[in-house]
Amino acid sequence: MASKIIFLGDGGVGKTSLIRRYLGKGLSKGITLGVDFYSLHNGNADIVVWDLSGQERFRYLLDSFIVGARIAVLVFDLSRPSTMIRLEQWLGLLDKLNNQVKIILVGNKKDLGKRIDNEFIKQLINRIASKHRFLRYIETSAYSGENVDQLFELIRNIIRQDASNKEEKIRKIRAMI
Numbered sequence: 343m344a345s346k347i348i349f350l351g352d353g354g355v356g357k358t359s360l361i362r363r364y365l366g367k368g369l370s371k372g373i374t375l376g377v378d379f380y381s382l383h384n385g386n387a388d389i390v391v392w393d394l395s396g397q398e399r400f401r402y403l404l405d406s407f408i409v410g411a412r413i414a415v416l417v418f419d420l421s422r423p424s425t426m427i428r429l430e431q432w433l434g435l436l437d438k439l440n441n442q443v444k445i446i447l448v449g450n451k452k453d454l455g456k457r458i459d460n461e462f463i464k465q466l467i468n469r470i471a472s473k474h475r476f477l478r479y480i481e482t483s484a485y486s487g488e489n490v491d492q493l494f495e496l497i498r499n500i501i502r503q504d505a506s507n508k509e510e511k512i513r514k515i516r517a518m519i
């Protein structure tokens with residue numbers, strides 16, 4: 343079965359653009375209506391990316407989309423501080439619906455210049471790490487492509503690692519029977 347990855351965060355932070363940039367499809371063409379799906383081949387551990395809309399009017403769909411995800415890529419816009427403050431709400435949703443999910447925090451639109459200071463980001467990371475399964479913080483630009491491949495390589499590696507851990511466990515159990 344393919345692993346489920348969700349991209350979430352406020353409207354307009356660049357979730358769709360990051361995915362499309364990675365896939366060589368150019369930036370986003372408009373807001374995401376509810377959810378879009380993208381599949382990534384990943385050896386014997388395929389991935390389905392669920393690109394969730396950040397728009398308020400689709401919030402009622404979110405609960406069911408968050409359940410069952412292995413990794414949550416939580417995106418904010420480095421040039422819009424409000425999108426970072428609202429991460430608390432996104433984290434609250436993850437807390438409530440999927441407290442096993444591993445979190446990658448992404449500060450996007452680095453090309454526009456940072457309007458959020460590093461101290462603030464550090465505090466946020468500490469808060470996430472104390473309560474959730476925090477993996478990494480990455481600053482990206484879907485516009486220039488900076489760190490976009492690195493973000494997806496990280497996702498692929500984690501999923502491959504999980505899959506090989508699972509196979510190892512199954513081998514051990516079989517050996518015991």
Ligand SMILES: Nc1nc2c(ncn2[C@@H]2O[C@H](COP(=O)(O)OP(=O)(O)OP(=O)(O)O)[C@@H](O)[C@H]2O)c(=O)[nH]1
Nearest residue numbers: 353354355356357358359370374396451483484485
């Ligand atoms: N300068 C710059 N613009 C970006 C970047 N990423 C996305 N954008 C622009 O920001 C706008 C919103 O991008 P989307 O990818 O649609 O944002 P989203 O998070 O998917 O938004 P929703 O689907 O509404 O939740 C678009 O006009 C993009 O071209 C970036 O890294 N730098």
Ligand SMILES: [Mg+2]
Nearest residue numbers: 357358373374
């Ligand atoms: Mg979108």
